[in-house]
Amino acid sequence: MLIPYSELFTAFQSILLSRGFSNEKASLSAKLFADASLDGVNSHGINRFPAHVKDIDDGIINPYAEPVLTGSNVTLERFNGNLGPGNLNAWFCMNRAIDLAYRYEIGCVALNNTNHWLRAGNYGWLAAGKGCLGICFTNTIPNMPPWGGKDPRIGNNPIVIAVPGDNEEHLVLDMATSQYAYGKLQLYEMEGKDLPYAGGFDIKGSLTTKPSEIIKSQRVLPIGLWKGSGLTMMLDLLAACLSGGNATRDIGQKGREYALSQVFIAFRPAFENAHDFMISKRNELVEFIKSSNLSEENSEILYPGERALTKRKRNLISGIPVNDNAWKTIRDLI
C-alpha cells in the first residue's frame, strides 16, 4: 500500500512521544525514520521502527540521554552518546562535524556508547545538503566471518561517503561491508529467488547464490572477499580508537547490539571557488560514467544515491510503498 509521508511521520512521532521523547526529539527521529522509507530504505524505516520501540521499552535506548562532550581539540571532538537514540546521536554528531568544517574546512566527531544509527545514508545526505563532503562509519556486532574463518568475528560496519550536487542531486554512498545485508537475504528467501551474485558460503564452504544456504551457514561474504574483510576490521578499529569506545569484539560480548562506536567527518574546502569546483567535479563524474556503453541491454549506470533520490521524488508525490502488515504493526503501536 501507499502511505503519504506526512502520515508516516505523524504515526512515528506520536509513538515516540508516548515513549517519553521530547517534542523536538520525537519530530527529528520521526523525520529520520520517515526519510528512510521515503528513499526506499524501509529496512531502516517503517520495517525497523517496531524493533526500535522495543529497544526503548527494553531500556537499551534511553530517550532522555544526550550526547556529552568528553574531549575536544580544535577540529576534533569526542562525545559519549550515553546510550541515547542512535539516530539522534548520529544526526547531532554529523551536524557538529559540519559546524567545525564551516569554521576550519574539516571537522571530525568521534562518538562512543551510542546505539544503532538506523539509516546510515541520512547523515551523508545531511552533510551534502549543507554543501559539505561527508564521511561516517559505525561498527556493529560480529555478524560476518573474517576471510579464512567461518565464525562471526567482524562486523559488516557500514560506511557513508557524500559529495554535494545541485538540486539535491548529491552523491551519497551508503553501504555495509557485507555483499548483502541479512535483511536482503531474507527478502530473497521469502520471494523464493536466488541472489544475482554469490552472497556467502554454504555450510560446505562453497560460494552460493542461495539465500537459505547462507542464512544457515551465517557465512555472509565481505565485499571484495579478503579485501572487505580487512577493510571492515580497520573501520572498526578506527571507530573504537578515535572514540575510545567499544570495538566489534566488545559489542559481541554484550549479547545485544548497543554501545557502538562511530566517526563523523565533514569537509568544506575553502580554496577559491571550491564549491563550484566540487559541483563541476561531481557533474563531470556523473556525465563520464554514464557515457560508457552498457554492459547489458537493460543495465543501468547509476551514481551512489541516484536511486534514493528517484524514489524520494516519486514517493513524495504518490505516497510511500509499505508492506500492509508493517503499517498495521505501526498503527497498533499508537
Added chain:
Amino acid sequence: MLIPYSELFTAFQSILLSRGFSNEKASLSAKLFADASLDGVNSHGINRFPAHVKDIDDGIINPYAEPVLTGSNVTLERFNGNLGPGNLNAWFCMNRAIDLAYRYEIGCVALNNTNHWLRAGNYGWLAAGKGCLGICFTNTIPNMPPWGGKDPRIGNNPIVIAVPGDNEEHLVLDMATSQYAYGKLQLYEMEGKDLPYAGGFDIKGSLTTKPSEIIKSQRVLPIGLWKGSGLTMMLDLLAACLSGGNATRDIGQKGREYALSQVFIAFRPAFENAHDFMISKRNELVEFIKSSNLSEENSEILYPGERALTKRKRNLISGIPVNDNAWKTIRDLI
C-alpha cells in the same frame, strides 16, 4: 634469486642519483622502492622501478620539484605536488599529516598535481610507525568499468588504513578497489592459472576466473561489485575536491597517468591512555579474529599487513626474492 636489501637499495639509489635526484631524495626514494620489495610487493618495488625511471626520463616526473603549500587551515593543508616523484610527495604529505596530528590529534593533507605514489602501504606503515592511525587514498586513470557499464570510466583508486601495534605489528590495509590488479591478472596468465575467484567479466559479460578473458575485455571487477564501483567514485571525488585537483576523468584525458589527486589523514588520539587503548583494541581484534574456526583445513586468518611483516622479517635475513630478469634490468640501468 635472492638480493640483500642493502644491495637493492644501493642500486636504486645510484640510478636515481644519475637521474639528477639529490642525495636525500635518491636515498628516500630508493628506501621506498626497496621497502616495497622487502615486504613482498615487487610490483611496486623492483618490477616497477624501470617504468619509474622511464617516467623521469620522459619528463613525466620532475626529480627537482617539491610540494608547495597552497592553503592551510589549522589541521588541514593543501599542497601542489608540482609533478615531483609521487612516492616522495606522498611520504612528505603523510609526514605533514602526522605532524599536525601530533599537535591537534588530527591532520589532513590534500595533494594535487602529483605522480603515482607507487607502493601505497608505505604511507600507512609510516603513520602506524609513529603511533598514528592513518588513512590515505589516491585516484588513478580510468581502468575499470562502472557497475552496469563496460568501458573504463572509474579508477581502481587504492586506499590505505593503518592502526599501530607494538613491535612493528601494525595493521596496515593496502588495497585497490578492483578485486585483482592488472599486474596480478598478468601473473596468473603467465603461470597458466585460473584466478581463485571471479575477477571480472569476459567479452560476453559473464563473470570469469580466466585472467586472459578479463585482460581481453578490460572489464575488471570492482570489490563488492556495485558497492566498490560506488566506493571508488567517492574516493575519486574526495581526492579531487579536497585537493582542488584532477579527478579520474581528467586524468584519463591526459593519455598517461600523471597529475593525480591524493589525501592523507593521520590521527593521534590524546584522551587519557589513548595509545595503550589503541594497542589493546588492536591486540584484542587480532586475537578475536584468529579465534574463529578455519573455513578450510589449510586456510589462514590474517590481519591486514600481517603477510607483509612476515615477508619483511624473512627477507631481511635471507634476502629479497626477485626475478632474475628484473634484477638484470636494474643493473643495466646503473
